[in-house]
Amino acid sequence: MFHSKISKFSNFSQGVTRSIAVASCVWAMSLTGAAAETLRMAVPSDPGYLDPAYWGSTVDQFLIDNLYPRLAKYAPGDEWKIELDAAKSVDLSDPQHIKFELKPGIMWSGGYGELTAEDVKYSYERHLDPEMESGVVTEYAFLEEVEVTGKYTGTIHLSEPSTTFWSSTLVYTGGAIISKAAAEEAGGWFEATPMATTGPYMLGDFEPGNKLVLELNPDWTGDPVDFDKIVLLPIGDENAAELAFAAGEIDYTRTSSGNYDTLVANPPAGSVIELRQTLDPLFLGISQTHESLSDVRVRKAIQLALDLPTIIQATTGGHGKQATGFVAEGLVGHRDGEALIRDVDAARALLAEAGAEGLTVRLDYTNTTARDTAAQIMQANLAEAGITLELNGQDEGTFWSVDEIRAADLQLHLKAWTGNPDGYYTMQYFVEDQIGYWNWEGYASDEYVALLQEARAATDDAARGEIYKTMQGMLEDSGSFVFVMQEPLVSLHRDTIIPGTLPDGRPVFHAFRKAN
Amino acid sequence: MSVSDTNLQTTRGAFLDGFLRLMSDPMGAVGVVLVILLVLSAVFAGVLSPYDPAAIDVPSKLQAPSWSHWLGTDQLGRDVLSRALYGGQIALSVALISTAMAVGLGVILGMIAGFGPKWLDNPIVLAFDTVRAYPVIILALAVGPIFGAGLNTVIGILVVTSVPYYGRIVRTSVISASKADYVEALMAMGMSRARILARHILPNIIGPILILASMDIPVFIAAEAGLSFLGVGVKPPQSSWGLILDDGYKFIRQTYWLVIAGSVPLITATLGFTFLGEALRDTFDPKLRRGV
Numbered sequence: 158m159f160h161s162k163i164s165k166f167s168n169f170s171q172g173v174t175r176s177i178a179v180a181s182c183v184w185a186m187s188l189t190g191a192a193a194e195t196l197r198m199a200v201p202s203d204p205g206y207l208d209p210a211y212w213g214s215t216v217d218q219f220l221i222d223n224l225y226p227r228l229a230k231y232a233p234g235d236e237w238k239i240e241l242d243a244a245k246s247v248d249l250s251d252p253q254h255i256k257f258e259l260k261p262g263i264m265w266s267g268g269y270g271e272l273t274a275e276d277v278k279y280s281y282e283r284h285l286d287p288e289m290e291s292g293v294v295t296e297y298a299f300l301e302e303v304e305v306t307g308k309y310t311g312t313i314h315l316s317e318p319s320t321t322f323w324s325s326t327l328v329y330t331g332g333a334i335i336s337k338a339a340a341e342e343a344g345g346w347f348e349a350t351p352m353a354t355t356g357p358y359m360l361g362d363f364e365p366g367n368k369l370v371l372e373l374n375p376d377w378t379g380d381p382v383d384f385d386k387i388v389l390l391p392i393g394d395e396n397a398a399e400l401a402f403a404a405g406e407i408d409y410t411r412t413s414s415g416n417y418d419t420l421v422a423n424p425p426a427g428s429v430i431e432l433r434q435t436l437d438p439l440f441l442g443i444s445q446t447h448e449s450l451s452d453v454r455v456r457k458a459i460q461l462a463l464d465l466p467t468i469i470q471a472t473t474g475g476h477g478k479q480a481t482g483f484v485a486e487g488l489v490g491h492r493d494g495e496a497l498i499r500d501v502d503a504a505r506a507l508l509a510e511a512g513a514e515g516l517t518v519r520l521d522y523t524n525t526t527a528r529d530t531a532a533q534i535m536q537a538n539l540a541e542a543g544i545t546l547e548l549n550g551q552d553e554g555t556f557w558s559v560d561e562i563r564a565a566d567l568q569l570h571l572k573a574w575t576g577n578p579d580g581y582y583t584m585q586y587f588v589e590d591q592i593g594y595w596n597w598e599g600y601a602s603d604e605y606v607a608l609l610q611e612a613r614a615a616t617d618d619a620a621r622g623e624i625y626k627t628m629q630g631m632l633e634d635s636g637s638f639v640f641v642m643q644e645p646l647v648s649l650h651r652d653t654i655i656p657g658t659l660p661d662g663r664p665v666f667h668a669f670r671k672a673n
Numbered sequence: 674m675s676v677s678d679t680n681l682q683t684t685r686g687a688f689l690d691g692f693l694r695l696m697s698d699p700m701g702a703v704g705v706v707l708v709i710l711l712v713l714s715a716v717f718a719g720v721l722s723p724y725d726p727a728a729i730d731v732p733s734k735l736q737a738p739s740w741s742h743w744l745g746t747d748q749l750g751r752d753v754l755s756r757a758l759y760g761g762q763i764a765l766s767v768a769l770i771s772t773a774m775a776v777g778l779g780v781i782l783g784m785i786a787g788f789g790p791k792w793l794d795n796p797i798v799l800a801f802d803t804v805r806a807y808p809v810i811i812l813a814l815a816v817g818p819i820f821g822a823g824l825n826t827v828i829g830i831l832v833v834t835s836v837p838y839y840g841r842i843v844r845t846s847v848i849s850a851s852k853a854d855y856v857e858a859l860m861a862m863g864m865s866r867a868r869i870l871a872r873h874i875l876p877n878i879i880g881p882i883l884i885l886a887s888m889d890i891p892v893f894i895a896a897e898a899g900l901s902f903l904g905v906g907v908k909p910p911q912s913s914w915g916l917i918l919d920d921g922y923k924f925i926r927q928t929y930w931l932v933i934a935g936s937v938p939l940i941t942a943t944l945g946f947t948f949l950g951e952a953l954r955d956t957f958d959p960k961l962r963r964g965v
Contacts, residue, residue: 396923403926419927471731471749524904526923530748533909537729540910548908549821 194385196654196669199398199410201525202553203365203391204349209333210284210291211346213557216389218330218575223371223666224354225333226272228257233657233668237578239328243272243355245309252318252616255327259309264376265336265353272334272355274311278303279337281313289346292594293331295585296322299613319613320621325582330575357382357667366391371666383671393552396526402428402649409656409664413527414473414645431648432476435661436485436576438583441535441639444567446592446599449518456636458507459518459569461500462542468534469642472527480640482629484580489618490625497639504542517545522571524550531571531641564593573644576661580625581612587632598637605631694956701952707945711938715761722755727910735928745930747920753934756912761938763913767824768893768946771831776886778832779839780879784870786840787847798844801837809834809896810903817905827897827906835889839882846878884957888950891943898939914939 200216209221222230226243241247243263248256263272281303284291291297299322301314315322326332339353340346351360357377361370371387390407392398398410403425412420420430441463443456450456469477481492508514520535522528529550536546546569556572574583588609589601608628615621632638646662657668695701714721723743730750738745744753786797813830820826850856851874859869900906901915902922909916914935921931 394923396926399926416926423926467729467731471734526748533749534729534731536910537727550904555818 194383196384196387196409196666197407198387198389198664199392199401199407200369200389201391201393201523204369205554205557207349207351207360208347209280209331209335210289210293212292212330214553215575216391219664220360221330221333222663223358224351224356224360225335226263226355227328227332227334228259228277229328231328231578231659233659233665235660237660239324243334249323252320252322252614253315255313255315255323257311257313261309262378263355264378265339265355266359266374266376267339267353269336269339269353272336273308274303274305276337277311277334278305279340280334281332283340283345284331293326295588295591295595296326296331296582317610317614318616320616321579321581321585321613324579325577325585329577329582358387361386380667382667382669384669387666387669393523394525399649408654409648409650409669411662412647412649413525414476414647415471415527415530416474417476417645417647418474420647420649425649427652429650429652431650431656431662433646433648433658433660433662434485435644435646436488436578437573437644437646437661438480438483438485438576439571439573439641439644440480440483441641442567442570442572442598443637443639444570444597444599445635445637446565447568449513449516450568452511452513453636454507454511455513455516458504458511458513458542459539459544460497460504460633460636460639461507462504462539462544463497463535463639464499464538465497465639465641467538468531471534472531473642473645476645477642480642482580482626482633482640483576483583484625484629485576485643488578488580490580490622490629492626492629495630495633497633499538501541508543514543515545516543517547518568519547519549520569520571521549521551521556521567523553523556528571535571559593559597561593564597567597570597571641575663576643580629581609581621584612584625584628584632585609598635600632600635600637602631602635691956695952698952698955700948701956704945704948704950704952707941708949711761711942711945712765714758715765718755718758718762722752722758724752724755726751726755726759726912728752735924737928737930744934745928747917747931748924748927753917753931756917757914757934757938759912760914760917760935761942763824763907763911764894764897764939764942767827767831767897768890771828771835771893772886772890774828774832775835775889776839776882778836780843780875780882782836783840783843784847784875787844788851788866788870788874794844797840801840804833805837807834810899813900813905814903817900817903822905822908824907824911827900830900830905831893831896835893839885842885843878843882846881847874850874850877880957884950884954887953888947890950891946894942894946895939898935 200219202214202216204216204220205214206212206217207220207224209225212218212221228242228244228247229239230242232238232240243259245258245260259272259274264270265272281297281300283289284294284297285300299316299319301316304312304314306312336353343352349363354360357374357379358371359374361372363369369389371389373385392401395412396416398407399412399416401407402410414432417430417432424430443450443459445451445456465479469479479496481495484490508516520532522532532548532550536548539546576583586595587598587600588596588606592599592601605628608624612621612624615624633640648656648662650656653672655670655672657665657670659665696705728751733746733750734748736742736746742752742754744757747753747756782797786794809830812834816830817826820829856869856873859873897906898913898915898918901913902919906915907913917931917935921935924931
């Protein structure tokens with residue numbers, strides 16, 4: 158099971174992470190130096206898996222998005238816009254048969270030759286191999302085959318028309334293309350050391366817990382980049398990263414929006430502070446497969462007991478807005494005016510009705526300052542309703558590692574997923590096949606699956622949006638989901654650099670520039 | 674007047690004499706006063722705390738000290754003074770329970786090693802040395818995630834890592850005492866080893882051990898704060914000086930009051946118990962007593 162493979166990589170205790178964060182940053186800097194052409198960036202953790210079939214953490218996603226080609230991808234900038242990447246052209250006129258032509262001359266690092274349509278076929282079809290146990294198999298469930306029609310051309314055949322396969326899979330992280338030759342040489346899958354990548358940067362020195370260096374790819378023939386080297390420093394807590402920034406040890410970091418006002422009032426010298434709205438949904442999952450939470454009345458009691466506006470105020474300083482679902486405001490399928498309203502008396506009544514007074518449950522979360530703050534407020538909220546909440550903060554790697562034992566033991570889990578402009582991306586994971594993998598809530602509904610299918614085929618945005626709204630309502634009604642917010646994000650960088658990011662603040666390494 | 678009345682009076686006299694000598698030492702007097710203040714503030718935390726230490730008031734978060742919040746508020750708007758007072762309860766509980774358990778187990782194992790069957794001596798000493806080879810913090814970080822953070826884990830870690838320290842000292846003292854003529858005489862009279870240990874050797878060695886234990890209390894208090902700071906110790910909503918310090922570290926750019934509020938009681942407690950322990954040692958150890 159791929160989750161058990163992932164779990165091998167992440168067993169640092171929360172204490173270790175916290176205590177070595179700044180120290181490791183300083184040490185790494187003493188080793189790497191701080192040359193003008195080096196960009197030093199704080200990231201939440203080490204990468205776990207750089208095989209697109211198994212990615213799990215934020216850092217995995219950053220690296221996969223930056224190291225591998227896709228047919229097309231979201232462009233850096235302030236608006237969500239898709240631009241061609243490895244593809245010279247893509248024909249989307251038939252949503253069941255997508256034709257593509259690759260740009261010639263894109264070379265794999267490590268001497269693995271040129272990127273061809275065979276690589277595309279291998280990269281996509283491998284997710285369907287049951288032995289692979291790909292983590293993104295759900296995204297590829299309707300792929301029939303990739304027909305190679307020439308060295309650079311091919312047709313992607315789907316079993317049914319799907320508009321979302323393009324927007325939420327092929328241009329997203331799961332759509333990464335890998336080198337067939339390199340992957341087969343590695344035995345079909347790999348961990349954090351890919352043998353071949355494309356793009357201006359390639360993986361250099363990797364010291365787990367200390368640093369990961371991206372170096373210039375000597376085979377890169379595209380546009381030049383401004384930085385010869387990017388050093389990624391794992392600093393788990395955003396406040397620790399902020400201190401490292403203030404100490405001059407890093408050039409770019411993302412930090413909690415709760416610190417925005419303080420940073421603006423008292424900015425570190427030579428810094429630029431930016432506040433962005435991400436698409437990343439922060440939500441509380443409640444596992445209905447766990448014995449103590451199997452009664453929907455208990456789950457709904459937890460929903461009603463939570464004071465979400467206070468949690469948002471405390472963690473974002475008022476810069477966040479309560480979510481109504483997985484789809485962010487302004488996007489297709491966003492629900493208006495459906496935010497949960499706290500009612501402690503109703504929560505108590507539901508618990509009494511379910512015979513669950515005196516309930517004790519455990520909350521798992523990543524132990525950053527913002528999550529810990531949210532968790533403590535949830536603990537106090539639930540205590541008012543008569544529920545004892547045990548807090549279990551974990552480092553990012555441990556939190557995202559799920560094997561069969563942990564999957565069965567999950568109760569409450571506060572987590573943010575990376576969002577996609579198309580809400581389908583997130584909602585496709587709440588199906589029966591994903592229970593124990595990404596569907597930690599254990600949600601399963603035939604009606605929901607039918608709506609998913611309907612959404613895939615919908616070519617009209619308005620119609621698809623209505624389906625998304627219904628689906629989000631169903632998820633909330635199940636009691637297993639508490640939509641907290643789409644997290645705002647603060648980035649902090651030196652005024653000597655101009656960050657290159659997607660509209661939600663995710664870094665696009667090659668787009669970072671020196672400020673003149 | 675009976676013999677027992679005379680003994681009681683002698684004991685009382687010795688205690689009073691010792692206490693007066695302790696108070697005549699400025700370091701001892703400061704230690705006694707600080708420890709008494711600390712104990713009283715912890716015992717009466719419920720009365721002295723102006724607020725519920727777990728009461729969240731987000732609009733009042735990260736406030737500087739004021740008349741309504743003497744030590745300010747934390748990131749959740751909780752009153753820091755109340756949390757510091759309740760943190761004292763935790764610190765003292767951990768220190769006293771850990772010390773008592775470590776001394777108790779250390780004395781038992783040390784006596785068995787020093788005066789028990791010969792074949793048991795080496796395994797016990799080997800176990801002591803094995804445990805002592807692990808630095809406390811590293812052991813805590815390894816064990817914490819397995820058993821889960823919490824008060825019991827902290828106490829367990831402190832006891833396990835301290836027992837060898839006391840056990841080693843007791844073993845050496847017992848071996849030394851067992852060579853005394855009176856012990857050989859008692860053995861010749863057929864008295865059991867257990868009885869000799871309990872009735873004759875233990876009373877002779879326990880005094881210095883208790884003084885050592887009193888000097889370890891501040892170490893345990895600091896260790897609890899350190900482990901809580903690292904996330905292995907006390908968990909919310911309980912309060913701990915280490916947790917206050919941890920919050921202070923996280924929000925140091927917003928306010929420095931949390932660091933002060935977490936560190937002042939920690940420093941005070943450490944100084945108080947250290948002064949008291951050293952003064953006790955000076956007072957009751959004949960070799961160190963002034964003028965002797």
